[in-house]
Amino acid sequence: MSSLKSLSAPIRRxxxxxLTHxxxxxxxxxPIAFAARVPKKIERLPFTLASVCSSWRQIVIDIPRLWSNLQIPYEYNSNHSCPEQQLRLCLVRSKSHALSVGLWDGEKSPLVRQLVEESARWQHAMIAYLLEEEFPSLASRKSFPxxxxxxxxxxxxxxxxxxLFNSAPRLYSLKTTKLSPPEKxxxxxxxxxxxxxxxx
Structure with a gap:
């Protein structure tokens, strides 16, 4: 009986x-964050919505925007099962949608390396410790169109x-906690x- 009531629930109509809106x-x-300190229901909302029922799952998977806001903290949650695969899944589901990324760690993190490989899709980026040795791939004349x-x-x-962001023709907003001197x-x-x- 409860399953029949669920099938006739108003939200299903x-x-x-x-539902997309x-x-x-x-x-x-x-953002989808791989942080142990963030409550699971908040850090992975698209995954939570996709687990409600098969119809919601298909809708959520078909919305690239939901999978395009990604954050890697300094110490990502190693308790997640296969975090690299989960991040790869997010990138696949985001399709060609522009990405918002938050990177609290450098390329020594395999998760950060995955996102750096997608830097041509970055639209909004927050980076801690922007140093060439932390992001050697960005020093190889990467473009940020x-x-x-x-x-x-x-x-x-x-x-x-x-x-490192010299090739960013659409960049209009720069916020920083430390501004370089004029000569730099x-x-x-x-x-x-x-x-x-x-x-x-």
Missing amino acids: LPVEL IFVAVCDGH LLETLDIRQHSFRDPHLF LAAFTPRNQITDPGSQ
Whole structure:
């Protein structure tokens, strides 16, 4: 009887378009994070929604935007089963959608390396410790054709290596906790296109 009531629940009569808007509204602002300190129901909302029922699962899987906001903390949750496979699944489900990434660790993390490989899809990026030795792949003249906002949390006495993002033609917003001196900023070629500068 309870299963019959579930099948006749009003939410099952909502059109896919409306459910899509609801799912996007619920997940926006909550990145898929691999952090042990974040409650599971918040850190992996798309996975949670996809586990409700088969119809929701298909809808959620078919919304690339839900899988495109990804965050790797300094110490990602190693208790997750196969975190690298889970991140790869997110990247597959995000299809060609632009990515928002938060990187609290460098390329020594296999998860960060996966996201760096997708840097051409970055639209919004938050990076801690922006140093060439932390992100050697970014030093190999990578291009960031979609990047619009860059947020640097430089918890270091060293200046951020902004030149790593010299090839970012759409970058308009730069926020940083530590601003490089003028002589170093001169090597940051997108500096003249920044219309939303800021410091924290």
